[in-house]
Amino acid sequence: MSFRALVTEKADDGRISSSVQQVDEARLPDGNVTIDVQWAGLNYKDGLCLTGAGGLVRTYPHVAGIDFSGMVRESIDPRYAPGQAVVLTGWRVGEAQWGGYAERARVSADWLVPLPDGLTARQAMIAGTAGLTAMLAIDRLEAAGLRPDAGEVLVTGAAGGVGSIATSILARLGYQVAALSGRPELSGALRLLGASSVIDRSAFLGGADKPLESARWAAAIDNVGGTILGKLLRQVNYGGAVASIGNAGGIELETNVLPFILRGVTLIGIDSVMQPYATRVAAWNRLGELFDFAGYEELVEEIGLEELPGAAQRILAGKVNGRVLVRVG
Ligand code: NDP
Numbered sequence: 159m160s161f162r163a164l165v166t167e168k169a170d171d172g173r174i175s176s177s178v179q180q181v182d183e184a185r186l187p188d189g190n191v192t193i194d195v196q197w198a199g200l201n202y203k204d205g206l207c208l209t210g211a212g213g214l215v216r217t218y219p220h221v222a223g224i225d226f227s228g229m230v231r232e233s234i235d236p237r238y239a240p241g242q243a244v245v246l247t248g249w250r251v252g253e254a255q256w257g258g259y260a261e262r263a264r265v266s267a268d269w270l271v272p273l274p275d276g277l278t279a280r281q282a283m284i285a286g287t288a289g290l291t292a293m294l295a296i297d298r299l300e301a302a303g304l305r306p307d308a309g310e311v312l313v314t315g316a317a318g319g320v321g322s323i324a325t326s327i328l329a330r331l332g333y334q335v336a337a338l339s340g341r342p343e344l345s346g347a348l349r350l351l352g353a354s355s356v357i358d359r360s361a362f363l364g365g366a367d368k369p370l371e372s373a374r375w376a377a378a379i380d381n382v383g384g385t386i387l388g389k390l391l392r393q394v395n396y397g398g399a400v401a402s403i404g405n406a407g408g409i410e411l412e413t414n415v416l417p418f419i420l421r422g423v424t425l426i427g428i429d430s431v432m433q434p435y436a437t438r439v440a441a442w443n444r445l446g447e448l449f450d451f452a453g454y455e456e457l458v459e460e461i462g463l464e465e466l467p468g469a470a471q472r473i474l475a476g477k478v479n480g481r482v483l484v485r486v487g
Contacts, residue, residue, distance in 0.1 A: 161260060162180060164223075191270060193231060193264070194229045195228040195487055197484065198227075200470070200481075207222040207257075221260045223257035223258030223259035224251060224252035226246055226258025226263060230244060244270045249268075258484075274439075274443050284481055286319070289445050290438070295401035296327055304398075310354070310376060318406065319480065322348070325337050329351065347479065379400075387411055392413070392416070396422060400425050406476065
């Protein structure tokens with residue numbers, strides 16, 4: 159029994175390359191549920207795994223793909239039965255063990271979530287890790303007291319996967335969204351998603367840097383880190399909160415304590431990888447109810463396994479708009 163997979167290999171000279179190959183089922187990792195993968199996503203982290211950047215993959219040959227959806231093929235865990243639709247995100251699948259860029263995957267039942275009612279496997283991967291993370295961030299900001307009448311919410315890296323889905327869901331919930339992007343050509347698409355204003359990245363970073371700047375944002379969802387996160391923290395309203403999700407622009411955080419001690423600003427860390435089951439299920443259900451999949455379709459690029467290596471380069475270069483959906487099964 160064999161299946162098609164995008165296999166990532168490391169040559170003796172250290173070069174990383176990926177190609178579609180037939181792989182014997184005996185090579186699948188240990189696990190108690192085997193899945194026929196139908197769809198996978200492409201996330202920034204997949205870009206790192208496919209190119210070897212960041213050292214996330216330690217063992218080669220490797221099958222990347224940090225999220226996927228599909229149908230249970232075999233299960234020795236009582237929670238899952240053949241034919242059941244499931245989705246997987248996180249748990250270092252696709253990094254530390256084989257992931258979703260293959261027609262078949264084997265994982266621990268603890269990592270799976272049953273596909274929420276009313277959501278198709280394709281829709282689950284349009285959202286994918288990006289959608290789940292955006293939802294988790296919004297949940298946490300609301301738990302910190304954010305309400306639609308509080309003022310504008312800034313979303314950085316807005317044209318990427320997490321940013322664009324966060325923009326869409328926030329707008330659906332009635333928030334005013336300021337979308338910060340380095341790609342002014344995507345302003346129209348961001349406004350269609352529901353952004354009430356689009357802020358140019360270089361204009362945002364320009365101007366004087368003060369320890370505390372004019373307060374502008376009720377809250378922020380940051381996918382970028384680095385200087386952008388440092389700058390936006392100094393502009394958050396009294397009592398506001400910032401959800402830190404990503405590091406597309408750098409891992410450093412240069413800031414000072416004034417936003418925290420003079421304005422009571424809260425910095426909330428968001429991790430989607432190790433979230434407990436109940437939190438995942440709740441976030442998937444809310445995402446299924448709130449996210450306008452039809453309205454987002456224009457920002458979905460559908461590709462096959464063969465096209466992944468090129469797409470990985472593009473996502474690392476910040477050139478992917480919205481979500482890349484990978485047709486697997
Ligand atoms: P994408 O590549 O789809 O989006 C990232 C966006 O960030 C780009 O579209 C671009 O937006 C902006 N960006 C890219 N490079 C730079 C740069 N050098 N400086 C400033 N902005 C930049 O990635 P995802 O949406 O999948 O992920 C976003 C971030 O969140 C990544 O760092 C990812 O690793 C992280 N992440 C974290 C998770 C968690 O659990 N904490 C889960 C999922 C993702 P624009 O063109 O609009 O400027």
